[in-house]
Amino acid sequence: MSEAHVTTTIENGIATIEFFTPEHNALPSEILNQLEHEIISAGTKDSVQIIVLKSGGDRTFCAGASFKELIAIEDKSTGKAFFMGFAKVILAMRNCGKIIIARVQGKTVGGGVGLAAAADYCFATQHAAIKLSEISIGIGPFVIAPAVERKIGTSAFSELTLNAHHFFEPQWAKDKGLFHEIFDETQAMDQAIEELAQKLASYNPEALQASKEIFWENTENWSKLLEKRAEISGNLVLSEFTKKALERFK
Structure with a gap:
């Protein structure tokens, strides 16, 4: 696996959306745009009941924003457009009528934490430490803040934001409400995801959609x-x- 991609596979009512970039799954605008499109598309298909959001590779779920693209920003409109990429993905997850399950297999930083927070249910492994490093480079996790704070609360969000060089352990994330289940190994996590996704896919889709609206x-x-x-x-x-x-970072 070496080429950046966003792919969707659908089986038994479950759409699995996978994103990957060679830079530890960091997210440039092109991948963010594709991710938004795939989430919206899967959400409109009658053949899809549940969406599983995952990244490729074994080590890092998502390294957040693409530093290559951040470095290249030279004007305000380009800067806003880049960060709108994350906003649009979060909004696509919010507006999607399907339950979204996130699979966090490893460390996640910045925007990746936002993706995990915007999911309706989140599985992780013992390797899935999280960090919000934005304020250390002079910006902040402003776009993802509503999604993260909604899950873990203002106090935990401020702790995560201000300790910008610290990776918080998966158990911390679970205790605060970001992760719902933690597993020692990826194989056990994937089995649990499959079991839950299959159960949910067998439920009344109208009830699931109504539940999501309440969430x-x-x-x-x-x-x-x-x-x-x-x-x-x-x-x-x-x-x-x-x-x-x-x-x-150049």
Whole structure:
């Protein structure tokens, strides 16, 4: 596996959407756009009852934003457009009428934490430590904040945000409500995901959709909110502090 991709396979009512990039599953705009499209598409298919969101590879679930693309941003409109990529994926997950299960097999950073938080149910392994590193480079986890804070609460979100160099253990994430189940090995996790997905796929789809609507109550303003947050991030990425911080990643 070496080429970046987003693929969807559908079997027995379960759509598995997989994303992959060679840079530890970091997410450039092109992959974010494809991911948004695949989630929206799967959500409209009558043949799909449940969506499983996963990444390729064994070690890292998602390294967050593509630093190559962040470094290349030279104006506010480009900056906002980049962060809107994450906003659109989160909104696609929110607006999707299907239950979304996230499979977090390894470490996840920044935007990857946002994807896990935007899922309706999240499985992880003992290797799935999480980190929000954004503030250390002069921006912040502003776009993903509503999704993460919705799951773990303001106090835990502030702890995660301000300890920007620290990887928080999977058990911490479970205790705070981000992860629902943790497994020692990927094989056991995949079996549990399959079992839950199959059970859910056999349930009344109208009941599942109604349940999802309840899960996401009071998020009706997110479209405008996340756009505003993307604009804030797009401006900050052009700051002298952030440009200097990003130099070390060139």
